Amino acid sequence: MKRLTHLAIVLLCAAFTLFAGLPANAANKTIILATTTSTQDSGLLDILIPHFEKESGYFVKTIAVGSGQAITMGKKGEADVLLVHSPDAEKKFMLEGSGSSRQLVMHNDFILVGPAQDPARIKGAKTSEEALKKIALNGALFLSRADNSGTHAKEKLLWKAAGMAPEGNKWFQQTGLGMGQTLNVASEKNGYTLTDRATYLALKKNLSLVILVEGDAKLLNVYHVIEVNAVKWPKVNAAGAKAFAYFMVSRKTQGVIGSFGVDKYGSPLFFPDAGKKPESLGL
Numbered sequence: 001m002k003r004l005t006h007l008a009i010v011l012l013c014a015a016f017t018l019f020a021g022l023p024a025n026a027a028n029k030t031i032i033l034a035t036t037t038s039t040q041d042s043g044l045l046d047i048l049i050p051h052f053e054k055e056s057g058y059f060v061k062t063i064a065v066g067s068g069q070a071i072t073m074g075k076k077g078e079a080d081v082l083l084v085h086s087p088d089a090e091k092k093f094m095l096e097g098s099g100s101s102r103q104l105v106m107h108n109d110f111i112l113v114g115p116a117q118d119p120a121r122i123k124g125a126k127t128s129e130e131a132l133k134k135i136a137l138n139g140a141l142f143l144s145r146a147d148n149s150g151t152h153a154k155e156k157l158l159w160k161a162a163g164m165a166p167e168g169n170k171w172f173q174q175t176g177l178g179m180g181q182t183l184n185v186a187s188e189k190n191g192y193t194l195t196d197r198a199t200y201l202a203l204k205k206n207l208s209l210v211i212l213v214e215g216d217a218k219l220l221n222v223y224h225v226i227e228v229n230a231v232k233w234p235k236v237n238a239a240g241a242k243a244f245a246y247f248m249v250s251r252k253t254q255g256v257i258g259s260f261g262v263d264k265y266g267s268p269l270f271f272p273d274a275g276k277k278p279e280s281l282g283l
Helices: 002-020 037-041 044-056 067-075 087-095 128-138 150-161 179-189 197-206 238-249 251-259
Strands: 030-036 059-065 081-084 099-114 142-144 172-174 192-196 210-213 220-228
Touching: 030 037, 030 067, 030 238, 037 044, 037 059, 037 179, 037 197, 044 059, 044 238, 044 251, 059 067, 067 081, 067 087, 067 150, 081 238, 087 099, 087 150, 087 220, 099 128, 099 179, 099 197, 099 238, 099 251, 128 150, 128 210, 142 179, 150 192, 179 192, 179 197, 192 197, 220 238, 238 251
Parallel strands: 030 059, 030 081, 142 172, 142 192
Antiparallel strands: 081 220, 099 192, 099 210, 099 220
16 A cells, blocks of 8 residues: 555656646647637637647637627737727727737638618719618618727728717618628618628628628728737737737648638638738738
8 A cells, every 4th residue: 555655756856847848838739719700700710729629639629709898808918819800990909018929810801781672872973981871861770880890990980980970860770780790780681781791701692782882992801810928928828829920821721722712602701811020011
């Protein structure tokens, strides 16, 4: 009995020594990814996350919310890494010292969609501002996410550029929902809404909405991956965040992003941008 006890102690000490010799992050193989609903609703993360988990050994807990909420999580140290598309909020996040690294990942674009009947007659509008003015002047139903997401931030900028203040009007309804759910509401109510192209195409078969305005330079939709600052929040899994960020900008992943959706829609839902200068996208 004494011999067995001694052996057990020796093995326990050896195991402790081995564990103590491992880097701190080896004990934490879970990372929290706070991201926009578009990366989830489009199906892109369903493709990328399993690859990352298999290659890295990390397990990703994905929280898909609006970019604004994702950034707020980052500001509180409640996420390790962000994948978002709200440039102004992202820049503020970095200036405040909440992020340690921000890298360009990909882009697609926003589009204005609505019922095929197009009661406000916005189809053919040369700019998004012109289209929004027509919607407002005709009192046509418009569904806003109103959730502080990247899409909502873009929408507010477009209304401002159009010189319109839609809040408080009966034709302007706020859903407080993600992109996929807001598209469903717009479809059910025969209303207009602003959406990223990827989510729309992924859900198109179940929607009674068509693309009415696209191609405006102001409708560019750019995504960055941001590592949350572990110096500010020691509990942040810095190694895991760095591994995910590296994965997102790697050549292999960028190739997957560039081909995602081609087989189903005839064109990619996102365009890879890692390594490009922001100026090349008009940022």
